[in-house]
Amino acid sequence: MLTVEKLEAGYGPMQVLWGPDIEIKEGSITSLLGPNGAGKSTLLKTVLGSVAATGGKIRFAGRDITALPSHKRVDLGLTLVPEGKHIFKEMTVFDNLMMGAYRQEARIHRKESLELVYSLFPLLAERKNQKSGTLSGGQQQMVTIGRALMTKPKLIMMDEPSQGLAPKIVLEIFETVEKLKKEIGLTILLVEQNAAASLDAADYVYIMHEGVIKAQGSASKIKASDEIREAYLGL
Amino acid sequence: MIFEQLSGNLLQGVILGGVYGMATMGLSLIFGVLKVVNVGHGAFIMVGAYVALTLFQTFGVAPPLAVPAAMVIGMALGMVFYYSAIRKLLKGPELASLLATFSCGVILEEVCKQLFTSEARGYNWELGKLDLGFTVLPHAKLLAFGGSALIGILLYLWFHKTRAGMAMRCVVESDEGARVCGIDVDWEYALSFSIGIGLTVVSGVLLTMFIPVGINPYMGGSYTLKAFVIAVLGGLASPYGAFFGGLVFGLIENGSYTLFAQIPGLEPFAMTRFFSFAMLLVILLLRPTGLLKAK
Numbered sequence: 001m002l003t004v005e006k007l008e009a010g011y012g013p014m015q016v017l018w019g020p021d022i023e024i025k026e027g028s029i030t031s032l033l034g035p036n037g038a039g040k041s042t043l044l045k046t047v048l049g050s051v052a053a054t055g056g057k058i059r060f061a062g063r064d065i066t067a068l069p070s071h072k073r074v075d076l077g078l079t080l081v082p083e084g085k086h087i088f089k090e091m092t093v094f095d096n097l098m099m100g101a102y103r104q105e106a107r108i109h110r111k112e113s114l115e116l117v118y119s120l121f122p123l124l125a126e127r128k129n130q131k132s133g134t135l136s137g138g139q140q141q142m143v144t145i146g147r148a149l150m151t152k153p154k155l156i157m158m159d160e161p162s163q164g165l166a167p168k169i170v171l172e173i174f175e176t177v178e179k180l181k182k183e184i185g186l187t188i189l190l191v192e193q194n195a196a197a198s199l200d201a202a203d204y205v206y207i208m209h210e211g212v213i214k215a216q217g218s219a220s221k222i223k224a225s226d227e228i229r230e231a232y233l234g235l
Numbered sequence: 236m237i238f239e240q241l242s243g244n245l246l247q248g249v250i251l252g253g254v255y256g257m258a259t260m261g262l263s264l265i266f267g268v269l270k271v272v273n274v275g276h277g278a279f280i281m282v283g284a285y286v287a288l289t290l291f292q293t294f295g296v297a298p299p300l301a302v303p304a305a306m307v308i309g310m311a312l313g314m315v316f317y318y319s320a321i322r323k324l325l326k327g328p329e330l331a332s333l334l335a336t337f338s339c340g341v342i343l344e345e346v347c348k349q350l351f352t353s354e355a356r357g358y359n360w361e362l363g364k365l366d367l368g369f370t371v372l373p374h375a376k377l378l379a380f381g382g383s384a385l386i387g388i389l390l391y392l393w394f395h396k397t398r399a400g401m402a403m404r405c406v407v408e409s410d411e412g413a414r415v416c417g418i419d420v421d422w423e424y425a426l427s428f429s430i431g432i433g434l435t436v437v438s439g440v441l442l443t444m445f446i447p448v449g450i451n452p453y454m455g456g457s458y459t460l461k462a463f464v465i466a467v468l469g470g471l472a473s474p475y476g477a478f479f480g481g482l483v484f485g486l487i488e489n490g491s492y493t494l495f496a497q498i499p500g501l502e503p504f505a506m507t508r509f510f511s512f513a514m515l516l517v518i519l520l521l522r523p524t525g526l527l528k529a530k
Contacts, residue, residue, distance in 0.1 A: 048414065048415065050410075070414045071418060074414075074415070074416070074417030075417060085412075088412060090404070102417050102418055106417070148415065
Protein backbone atom coordinates (compact mmCIF):
# COMPACT_ATOMS: atom_id res chain seq x y z
CA MET A 1 0.00 0.00 0.00
CA LEU A 2 2.80 2.40 0.93
CA THR A 3 6.37 2.00 -0.23
CA VAL A 4 9.19 4.29 0.79
CA GLU A 5 12.40 3.86 -1.18
CA LYS A 6 15.75 5.35 -0.19
CA LEU A 7 13.99 8.40 1.21
CA GLU A 8 16.06 11.48 1.95
CA ALA A 9 14.73 14.56 3.72
CA GLY A 10 15.57 17.07 6.41
CA TYR A 11 15.30 20.65 7.54
CA GLY A 12 17.39 23.09 5.51
CA PRO A 13 21.02 21.98 5.59
CA MET A 14 20.34 19.34 8.25
CA GLN A 15 19.58 16.02 6.65
CA VAL A 16 17.58 13.69 8.89
CA LEU A 17 16.56 10.78 6.66
CA TRP A 18 19.41 8.87 5.02
CA GLY A 19 17.56 6.53 2.73
CA PRO A 20 15.25 4.28 4.73
CA ASP A 21 13.23 1.65 2.81
CA ILE A 22 9.82 0.79 4.19
CA GLU A 23 6.94 -1.24 2.89
CA ILE A 24 3.52 -1.29 4.45
CA LYS A 25 0.95 -3.97 3.63
CA GLU A 26 -2.71 -3.22 3.35
CA GLY A 27 -4.71 -3.95 6.50
CA SER A 28 -1.71 -4.22 8.79
CA ILE A 29 -0.38 -2.31 11.75
CA THR A 30 3.24 -1.43 11.19
CA SER A 31 5.20 -0.04 14.05
CA LEU A 32 8.19 2.24 13.59
CA LEU A 33 10.40 2.20 16.66
CA GLY A 34 13.63 3.86 17.58
CA PRO A 35 15.20 6.38 19.93
CA ASN A 36 14.47 10.13 19.97
CA GLY A 37 16.00 11.90 17.00
CA ALA A 38 16.04 8.76 14.86
CA GLY A 39 13.95 10.52 12.22
CA LYS A 40 10.62 8.76 12.80
CA SER A 41 8.54 11.93 12.90
CA THR A 42 10.39 13.33 9.91
CA LEU A 43 9.62 10.16 7.98
CA LEU A 44 5.89 10.54 8.69
CA LYS A 45 5.94 14.22 7.79
CA THR A 46 7.75 13.48 4.55
CA VAL A 47 5.21 10.80 3.66
CA LEU A 48 2.41 13.30 4.35
CA GLY A 49 4.24 16.00 2.41
CA SER A 50 4.71 18.68 5.04
CA VAL A 51 8.45 18.05 4.78
CA ALA A 52 9.77 17.86 1.21
CA ALA A 53 11.70 14.77 0.09
CA THR A 54 15.15 15.64 -1.28
CA GLY A 55 15.78 12.15 -2.61
CA GLY A 56 14.17 8.74 -3.01
CA LYS A 57 10.59 7.79 -3.78
CA ILE A 58 7.27 7.48 -2.00
CA ARG A 59 4.62 5.29 -3.60
CA PHE A 60 1.08 5.08 -2.29
CA ALA A 61 -1.80 2.98 -3.66
CA GLY A 62 0.17 2.31 -6.82
CA ARG A 63 1.08 5.95 -7.48
CA ASP A 64 4.32 7.87 -7.17
CA ILE A 65 3.36 10.64 -4.74
CA THR A 66 6.86 12.01 -4.06
CA ALA A 67 6.14 15.34 -5.78
CA LEU A 68 2.46 15.58 -4.84
CA PRO A 69 1.38 18.39 -2.44
CA SER A 70 -0.01 17.11 0.86
CA HIS A 71 -3.68 17.99 0.19
CA LYS A 72 -3.57 15.77 -2.91
CA ARG A 73 -2.10 12.96 -0.80
CA VAL A 74 -5.02 13.34 1.62
CA ASP A 75 -7.33 12.97 -1.41
CA LEU A 76 -5.69 9.61 -2.10
CA GLY A 77 -6.47 8.38 1.42
CA LEU A 78 -3.37 9.21 3.39
CA THR A 79 -3.42 11.15 6.62
CA LEU A 80 -1.51 11.76 9.83
CA VAL A 81 -2.35 12.05 13.51
CA PRO A 82 0.39 14.56 14.24
CA GLU A 83 2.55 14.62 17.32
CA GLY A 84 1.23 17.15 19.84
CA LYS A 85 -2.30 16.80 18.42
CA HIS A 86 -2.63 20.07 16.46
CA ILE A 87 -6.38 20.23 16.96
CA PHE A 88 -8.21 23.52 16.33
CA LYS A 89 -8.64 24.57 19.94
CA GLU A 90 -10.87 27.57 19.30
CA MET A 91 -13.37 25.43 17.40
CA THR A 92 -15.98 23.04 18.74
CA VAL A 93 -15.42 19.29 18.67
CA PHE A 94 -17.99 19.04 15.87
CA ASP A 95 -16.28 21.70 13.75
CA ASN A 96 -12.91 19.98 14.25
CA LEU A 97 -14.37 16.74 12.96
CA MET A 98 -16.06 18.48 10.04
CA MET A 99 -12.77 20.09 9.02
CA GLY A 100 -11.46 16.55 8.69
CA ALA A 101 -14.05 16.10 5.95
CA TYR A 102 -12.78 19.18 4.12
CA ARG A 103 -11.88 17.51 0.82
CA GLN A 104 -14.59 16.82 -1.72
CA GLU A 105 -14.38 13.02 -1.53
CA ALA A 106 -14.49 13.02 2.29
CA ARG A 107 -17.40 15.48 2.35
CA ILE A 108 -19.63 13.13 0.40
CA HIS A 109 -19.20 10.49 3.11
CA ARG A 110 -19.19 12.82 6.09
CA LYS A 111 -22.39 11.47 7.66
CA GLU A 112 -21.15 7.86 7.76
CA SER A 113 -17.71 8.98 8.88
CA LEU A 114 -19.22 11.00 11.72
CA GLU A 115 -21.30 8.02 12.84
CA LEU A 116 -18.18 5.88 12.85
CA VAL A 117 -16.24 8.44 14.92
CA TYR A 118 -19.09 8.82 17.42
CA SER A 119 -19.41 5.04 17.76
CA LEU A 120 -15.67 4.74 18.47
CA PHE A 121 -15.65 7.72 20.83
CA PRO A 122 -19.16 8.21 22.26
CA LEU A 123 -17.76 10.95 24.46
CA LEU A 124 -17.13 13.14 21.42
CA ALA A 125 -20.83 12.97 20.56
CA GLU A 126 -21.69 14.15 24.08
CA ARG A 127 -19.21 16.99 23.85
CA LYS A 128 -19.70 17.93 20.23
CA ASN A 129 -20.58 21.55 21.00
CA GLN A 130 -17.74 22.06 23.45
CA LYS A 131 -14.70 24.10 22.47
CA SER A 132 -12.06 21.44 21.84
CA GLY A 133 -9.33 23.40 23.66
CA THR A 134 -11.22 22.85 26.91
CA LEU A 135 -11.07 19.04 26.67
CA SER A 136 -8.59 16.89 28.60
CA GLY A 137 -5.46 15.60 26.88
CA GLY A 138 -6.93 12.16 26.22
CA GLN A 139 -10.15 13.63 24.83
CA GLN A 140 -8.15 15.95 22.57
CA GLN A 141 -6.32 12.91 21.25
CA MET A 142 -9.71 11.35 20.44
CA VAL A 143 -10.56 14.50 18.47
CA THR A 144 -7.30 14.18 16.54
CA ILE A 145 -7.92 10.54 15.69
CA GLY A 146 -11.57 11.27 14.90
CA ARG A 147 -10.59 14.13 12.61
CA ALA A 148 -8.15 11.85 10.80
CA LEU A 149 -10.93 9.27 10.32
CA MET A 150 -13.18 11.96 8.84
CA THR A 151 -10.75 12.33 5.91
CA LYS A 152 -11.89 8.84 4.78
CA PRO A 153 -8.34 7.48 4.94
CA LYS A 154 -6.94 4.18 3.73
CA LEU A 155 -3.73 4.64 5.71
CA ILE A 156 -3.42 6.54 8.98
CA MET A 157 0.00 7.42 10.29
CA MET A 158 0.10 8.12 14.02
CA ASP A 159 2.90 10.07 15.61
CA GLU A 160 3.16 9.32 19.34
CA PRO A 161 -0.60 9.11 19.94
CA SER A 162 -0.16 8.06 23.59
CA GLN A 163 2.38 10.73 24.48
CA GLY A 164 1.71 12.47 27.77
CA LEU A 165 -1.47 10.53 28.52
CA ALA A 166 -2.44 8.62 31.67
CA PRO A 167 -1.76 4.85 31.55
CA LYS A 168 -5.48 3.99 31.40
CA ILE A 169 -5.98 6.33 28.43
CA VAL A 170 -2.86 4.94 26.73
CA LEU A 171 -4.46 1.51 26.92
CA GLU A 172 -7.63 2.86 25.33
CA ILE A 173 -5.68 4.48 22.52
CA PHE A 174 -3.96 1.18 21.70
CA GLU A 175 -7.30 -0.64 21.83
CA THR A 176 -8.69 1.91 19.39
CA VAL A 177 -5.75 1.42 17.04
CA GLU A 178 -6.39 -2.34 16.96
CA LYS A 179 -10.11 -1.77 16.46
CA LEU A 180 -9.43 0.48 13.47
CA LYS A 181 -7.53 -2.36 11.86
CA LYS A 182 -9.86 -5.22 12.74
CA GLU A 183 -13.26 -3.56 12.35
CA ILE A 184 -12.68 -1.03 9.59
CA GLY A 185 -9.74 -2.64 7.84
CA LEU A 186 -7.56 0.46 8.07
CA THR A 187 -3.83 0.30 7.51
CA ILE A 188 -1.84 1.94 10.26
CA LEU A 189 1.71 3.17 10.57
CA LEU A 190 2.45 3.76 14.22
CA VAL A 191 5.31 5.69 15.76
CA GLU A 192 5.50 5.27 19.52
CA GLN A 193 7.81 5.76 22.47
CA ASN A 194 5.90 3.01 24.21
CA ALA A 195 7.80 0.13 22.58
CA ALA A 196 6.27 -2.70 24.63
CA ALA A 197 2.67 -1.78 23.80
CA SER A 198 3.58 -1.11 20.16
CA LEU A 199 5.15 -4.54 19.79
CA ASP A 200 1.96 -6.11 21.14
CA ALA A 201 -0.26 -4.20 18.72
CA ALA A 202 1.90 -4.40 15.60
CA ASP A 203 2.07 -7.01 12.85
CA TYR A 204 5.37 -5.80 11.46
CA VAL A 205 8.12 -3.68 12.99
CA TYR A 206 10.83 -1.40 11.65
CA ILE A 207 13.59 -0.12 13.86
CA MET A 208 15.05 3.19 12.89
CA HIS A 209 18.27 4.76 14.08
CA GLU A 210 20.02 7.91 12.85
CA GLY A 211 17.87 8.18 9.77
CA VAL A 212 18.20 4.61 8.49
CA ILE A 213 16.40 1.31 9.11
CA LYS A 214 18.55 -0.87 11.36
CA ALA A 215 16.28 -3.87 11.70
CA GLN A 216 12.90 -5.15 10.64
CA GLY A 217 10.70 -8.18 10.99
CA SER A 218 7.41 -9.49 12.27
CA ALA A 219 6.52 -8.27 15.75
CA SER A 220 7.06 -11.75 17.20
CA LYS A 221 10.50 -12.01 15.62
CA ILE A 222 11.58 -8.61 16.99
CA LYS A 223 10.21 -9.50 20.42
CA ALA A 224 12.19 -12.74 20.37
CA SER A 225 15.48 -11.07 19.49
CA ASP A 226 17.32 -10.10 22.67
CA GLU A 227 19.97 -8.38 20.61
CA ILE A 228 17.54 -5.94 18.95
CA ARG A 229 15.59 -5.30 22.12
CA GLU A 230 18.69 -4.43 24.09
CA ALA A 231 20.39 -2.41 21.38
CA TYR A 232 17.50 -0.23 20.26
CA LEU A 233 14.45 -0.59 22.46
CA GLY A 234 15.81 -0.69 25.98
CA LEU A 235 13.37 -3.48 26.91
CA MET B 236 -19.02 73.59 27.33
CA ILE B 237 -16.12 71.19 27.76
CA PHE B 238 -18.51 68.27 28.18
CA GLU B 239 -20.35 69.19 25.04
CA GLN B 240 -17.06 69.44 23.20
CA LEU B 241 -15.84 66.18 24.72
CA SER B 242 -18.98 64.20 23.90
CA GLY B 243 -18.96 65.64 20.38
CA ASN B 244 -15.34 64.66 19.87
CA LEU B 245 -15.86 61.23 21.37
CA LEU B 246 -18.68 60.57 18.94
CA GLN B 247 -16.47 61.71 16.08
CA GLY B 248 -13.83 59.40 17.55
CA VAL B 249 -16.11 56.38 17.42
CA ILE B 250 -17.02 57.12 13.80
CA LEU B 251 -13.39 57.53 12.75
CA GLY B 252 -12.35 54.65 15.02
CA GLY B 253 -14.66 52.23 13.23
CA VAL B 254 -12.96 53.07 9.96
CA TYR B 255 -9.54 52.81 11.65
CA GLY B 256 -10.61 49.36 12.81
CA MET B 257 -11.56 48.36 9.29
CA ALA B 258 -8.20 49.73 8.15
CA THR B 259 -6.48 47.31 10.55
CA MET B 260 -8.39 44.12 9.72
CA GLY B 261 -6.12 43.34 6.78
CA LEU B 262 -3.00 43.77 8.91
CA SER B 263 -4.40 41.43 11.58
CA LEU B 264 -5.54 38.85 9.06
CA ILE B 265 -2.13 38.69 7.40
CA PHE B 266 -0.37 38.50 10.75
CA GLY B 267 -2.78 35.88 12.02
CA VAL B 268 -2.38 33.52 9.10
CA LEU B 269 1.18 34.10 7.84
CA LYS B 270 2.81 35.56 10.99
CA VAL B 271 4.10 38.29 8.70
CA VAL B 272 3.95 41.92 9.86
CA ASN B 273 3.03 44.07 6.87
CA VAL B 274 5.24 47.11 7.45
CA GLY B 275 4.06 48.52 4.11
CA HIS B 276 0.47 48.51 5.37
CA GLY B 277 -0.10 52.25 5.03
CA ALA B 278 1.01 52.29 1.40
CA PHE B 279 -1.91 50.00 0.53
CA ILE B 280 -4.28 52.41 2.31
CA MET B 281 -2.77 55.13 0.13
CA VAL B 282 -3.50 53.05 -2.99
CA GLY B 283 -7.13 52.84 -1.89
CA ALA B 284 -7.28 56.60 -1.43
CA TYR B 285 -6.05 57.12 -5.00
CA VAL B 286 -8.52 54.53 -6.31
CA ALA B 287 -11.36 56.54 -4.72
CA LEU B 288 -9.94 59.87 -5.89
CA THR B 289 -9.34 58.76 -9.48
CA LEU B 290 -12.68 57.04 -9.88
CA PHE B 291 -14.47 60.07 -8.41
CA GLN B 292 -12.63 62.81 -10.30
CA THR B 293 -12.10 61.10 -13.63
CA PHE B 294 -15.16 58.89 -13.95
CA GLY B 295 -17.57 60.47 -11.47
CA VAL B 296 -17.96 57.20 -9.57
CA ALA B 297 -19.32 57.65 -6.03
CA PRO B 298 -16.88 56.37 -3.36
CA PRO B 299 -19.09 53.48 -2.12
CA LEU B 300 -19.02 52.10 -5.65
CA ALA B 301 -15.23 52.35 -5.61
CA VAL B 302 -15.17 49.74 -2.82
CA PRO B 303 -15.57 46.66 -5.07
CA ALA B 304 -12.98 48.04 -7.47
CA ALA B 305 -10.60 48.63 -4.57
CA MET B 306 -11.14 45.07 -3.31
CA VAL B 307 -10.31 43.62 -6.72
CA ILE B 308 -7.25 45.84 -7.20
CA GLY B 309 -6.08 45.10 -3.65
CA MET B 310 -6.50 41.34 -4.00
CA ALA B 311 -4.61 41.40 -7.30
CA LEU B 312 -1.78 43.43 -5.72
CA GLY B 313 -1.78 41.00 -2.81
CA MET B 314 -1.41 37.98 -5.11
CA VAL B 315 1.39 39.67 -7.07
CA PHE B 316 3.34 40.62 -3.94
CA TYR B 317 2.71 37.24 -2.29
CA TYR B 318 4.00 35.15 -5.14
CA SER B 319 6.84 37.51 -6.10
CA ALA B 320 8.14 38.61 -2.71
CA ILE B 321 6.58 37.00 0.35
CA ARG B 322 6.17 33.30 -0.38
CA LYS B 323 9.84 32.38 -0.58
CA LEU B 324 10.63 34.30 2.60
CA LEU B 325 8.09 32.66 4.91
CA LYS B 326 10.57 30.04 6.05
CA GLY B 327 13.34 32.58 6.46
CA PRO B 328 14.07 34.81 9.46
CA GLU B 329 11.39 37.37 10.39
CA LEU B 330 13.57 40.25 9.24
CA ALA B 331 13.36 38.97 5.66
CA SER B 332 9.60 39.34 5.40
CA LEU B 333 9.69 42.66 7.29
CA LEU B 334 12.11 44.07 4.74
CA ALA B 335 10.06 42.62 1.89
CA THR B 336 6.78 44.22 3.01
CA PHE B 337 8.64 47.47 3.71
CA SER B 338 9.98 47.37 0.15
CA CYS B 339 6.53 46.65 -1.28
CA GLY B 340 5.36 49.83 0.46
CA VAL B 341 8.23 51.92 -0.90
CA ILE B 342 7.65 50.61 -4.43
CA LEU B 343 3.95 51.52 -4.25
CA GLU B 344 4.73 55.00 -2.91
CA GLU B 345 7.21 55.74 -5.65
CA VAL B 346 5.01 54.36 -8.41
CA CYS B 347 2.13 56.50 -7.16
CA LYS B 348 4.42 59.53 -7.03
CA GLN B 349 5.26 58.97 -10.71
CA LEU B 350 1.60 58.54 -11.61
CA PHE B 351 0.03 61.28 -9.49
CA THR B 352 2.95 63.55 -8.41
CA SER B 353 3.57 64.17 -4.72
CA GLU B 354 1.06 67.02 -4.53
CA ALA B 355 -1.56 66.57 -1.80
CA ARG B 356 -5.03 66.23 -3.24
CA GLY B 357 -8.56 65.59 -2.20
CA TYR B 358 -12.10 65.49 -3.43
CA ASN B 359 -15.36 66.62 -2.02
CA TRP B 360 -18.31 64.29 -2.03
CA GLU B 361 -21.20 66.35 -0.72
CA LEU B 362 -23.93 64.23 0.83
CA GLY B 363 -25.30 66.54 3.47
CA LYS B 364 -24.81 66.54 7.24
CA LEU B 365 -26.49 65.32 10.38
CA ASP B 366 -26.64 68.14 12.95
CA LEU B 367 -26.91 66.78 16.48
CA GLY B 368 -26.61 70.16 18.20
CA PHE B 369 -23.35 69.40 20.02
CA THR B 370 -21.62 68.13 16.91
CA VAL B 371 -22.13 67.77 13.18
CA LEU B 372 -21.67 64.45 11.38
CA PRO B 373 -21.36 64.49 7.59
CA HIS B 374 -23.37 61.69 5.99
CA ALA B 375 -20.30 60.55 4.07
CA LYS B 376 -18.51 59.80 7.34
CA LEU B 377 -21.52 57.95 8.73
CA LEU B 378 -21.63 55.91 5.55
CA ALA B 379 -17.93 55.08 5.87
CA PHE B 380 -18.54 53.95 9.46
CA GLY B 381 -21.54 51.84 8.47
CA GLY B 382 -19.54 50.31 5.62
CA SER B 383 -16.70 49.45 8.00
CA ALA B 384 -19.05 47.79 10.47
CA LEU B 385 -20.73 45.86 7.66
CA ILE B 386 -17.39 44.63 6.31
CA GLY B 387 -16.43 43.58 9.83
CA ILE B 388 -19.66 41.59 10.20
CA LEU B 389 -19.26 39.99 6.77
CA LEU B 390 -15.71 38.98 7.59
CA TYR B 391 -16.86 37.47 10.88
CA LEU B 392 -19.62 35.49 9.14
CA TRP B 393 -17.21 34.35 6.45
CA PHE B 394 -14.76 33.08 9.07
CA HIS B 395 -17.40 31.28 11.13
CA LYS B 396 -20.08 30.12 8.72
CA THR B 397 -18.30 29.20 5.48
CA ARG B 398 -16.07 26.26 4.73
CA ALA B 399 -13.43 28.47 3.09
CA GLY B 400 -13.37 30.85 6.05
CA MET B 401 -13.13 28.01 8.54
CA ALA B 402 -10.26 26.49 6.58
CA MET B 403 -8.42 29.77 6.99
CA ARG B 404 -9.07 29.70 10.75
CA CYS B 405 -7.62 26.19 10.82
CA VAL B 406 -4.41 27.50 9.26
CA VAL B 407 -4.31 30.27 11.90
CA GLU B 408 -4.54 27.66 14.66
CA SER B 409 -2.21 25.03 13.23
CA ASP B 410 -0.56 24.62 9.82
CA GLU B 411 0.05 20.94 10.42
CA GLY B 412 -3.49 20.33 11.66
CA ALA B 413 -4.81 22.00 8.50
CA ARG B 414 -2.50 19.93 6.29
CA VAL B 415 -3.65 16.58 7.70
CA CYS B 416 -7.24 17.63 6.89
CA GLY B 417 -6.26 18.15 3.28
CA ILE B 418 -6.31 21.95 3.37
CA ASP B 419 -3.95 23.47 0.80
CA VAL B 420 -1.96 25.56 3.25
CA ASP B 421 0.13 27.35 0.63
CA TRP B 422 -3.02 28.51 -1.17
CA GLU B 423 -4.55 29.65 2.15
CA TYR B 424 -1.46 31.80 2.71
CA ALA B 425 -1.80 33.37 -0.73
CA LEU B 426 -5.53 33.88 -0.28
CA SER B 427 -5.28 35.45 3.15
CA PHE B 428 -2.50 37.78 2.03
CA SER B 429 -4.60 38.74 -0.95
CA ILE B 430 -7.79 39.29 1.09
CA GLY B 431 -5.79 41.17 3.73
CA ILE B 432 -4.39 43.58 1.14
CA GLY B 433 -7.83 43.84 -0.50
CA LEU B 434 -9.41 44.89 2.81
CA THR B 435 -6.62 47.39 3.40
CA VAL B 436 -7.06 49.02 -0.02
CA VAL B 437 -10.83 49.19 0.62
CA SER B 438 -10.17 50.94 3.93
CA GLY B 439 -8.18 53.55 1.99
CA VAL B 440 -11.33 54.34 0.01
CA LEU B 441 -13.36 54.77 3.21
CA LEU B 442 -10.68 56.89 4.91
CA THR B 443 -10.86 59.50 2.14
CA MET B 444 -14.17 60.60 3.69
CA PHE B 445 -12.12 61.93 6.60
CA ILE B 446 -9.25 63.64 4.78
CA PRO B 447 -10.60 66.33 2.46
CA VAL B 448 -7.17 67.39 1.13
CA GLY B 449 -4.71 64.86 2.50
CA ILE B 450 -4.28 62.31 -0.31
CA ASN B 451 -0.59 62.04 -1.25
CA PRO B 452 1.81 59.17 -1.97
CA TYR B 453 3.34 59.32 1.51
CA MET B 454 0.14 59.52 3.54
CA GLY B 455 0.38 55.87 4.62
CA GLY B 456 3.06 56.15 7.31
CA SER B 457 0.87 57.49 10.10
CA TYR B 458 -1.79 54.87 9.31
CA THR B 459 0.77 52.09 9.57
CA LEU B 460 1.68 53.29 13.06
CA LYS B 461 -1.94 53.64 14.17
CA ALA B 462 -2.75 50.23 12.74
CA PHE B 463 -0.01 48.65 14.88
CA VAL B 464 -1.50 50.16 18.05
CA ILE B 465 -5.01 49.09 17.02
CA ALA B 466 -3.90 45.59 16.09
CA VAL B 467 -2.36 45.14 19.53
CA LEU B 468 -5.49 46.55 21.20
CA GLY B 469 -7.62 44.11 19.27
CA GLY B 470 -5.53 41.03 19.94
CA LEU B 471 -3.09 41.08 17.00
CA ALA B 472 -4.29 38.06 15.06
CA SER B 473 -8.01 38.78 15.21
CA PRO B 474 -9.45 40.78 12.30
CA TYR B 475 -12.77 41.55 14.00
CA GLY B 476 -10.96 42.23 17.28
CA ALA B 477 -9.21 44.90 15.22
CA PHE B 478 -12.55 46.57 14.56
CA PHE B 479 -13.18 47.00 18.29
CA GLY B 480 -9.55 47.98 18.77
CA GLY B 481 -10.21 50.74 16.24
CA LEU B 482 -13.24 51.99 18.15
CA VAL B 483 -11.22 52.12 21.37
CA PHE B 484 -8.36 53.87 19.58
CA GLY B 485 -10.67 56.46 18.00
CA LEU B 486 -12.18 57.21 21.42
CA ILE B 487 -8.77 57.55 23.07
CA GLU B 488 -7.33 59.65 20.24
CA ASN B 489 -10.19 62.14 20.19
CA GLY B 490 -10.81 62.09 23.93
CA SER B 491 -7.20 62.73 24.82
CA TYR B 492 -6.98 65.42 22.13
CA THR B 493 -9.87 67.31 23.70
CA LEU B 494 -8.44 67.00 27.19
CA PHE B 495 -4.86 67.90 26.23
CA ALA B 496 -6.23 70.97 24.43
CA GLN B 497 -7.53 72.23 27.79
CA ILE B 498 -4.03 72.36 29.26
CA PRO B 499 -2.37 75.64 28.30
CA GLY B 500 1.06 75.35 26.70
CA LEU B 501 0.56 71.80 25.41
CA GLU B 502 0.43 70.98 21.74
CA PRO B 503 -2.56 68.62 21.76
CA PHE B 504 -1.89 66.94 18.44
CA ALA B 505 1.65 65.87 19.35
CA MET B 506 0.51 64.86 22.85
CA THR B 507 -2.20 62.63 21.39
CA ARG B 508 0.33 60.76 19.34
CA PHE B 509 2.62 60.43 22.34
CA PHE B 510 -0.29 59.18 24.42
CA SER B 511 -1.27 56.53 21.83
CA PHE B 512 2.19 55.04 21.72
CA ALA B 513 2.75 55.27 25.46
CA MET B 514 -0.45 53.23 25.68
CA LEU B 515 0.89 50.71 23.17
CA LEU B 516 4.01 50.24 25.31
CA VAL B 517 2.00 49.76 28.48
CA ILE B 518 -0.34 47.23 26.83
CA LEU B 519 2.58 45.30 25.38
CA LEU B 520 4.18 45.16 28.81
CA LEU B 521 1.06 44.14 30.71
CA ARG B 522 -0.92 42.10 28.17
CA PRO B 523 1.22 41.25 25.16
CA THR B 524 -1.60 39.28 23.51
CA GLY B 525 -3.86 42.35 23.37
CA LEU B 526 -6.54 43.91 25.49
CA LEU B 527 -9.58 42.23 24.03
CA LYS B 528 -8.29 38.68 23.91
CA ALA B 529 -8.39 36.82 27.18
CA LYS B 530 -5.73 34.28 26.27
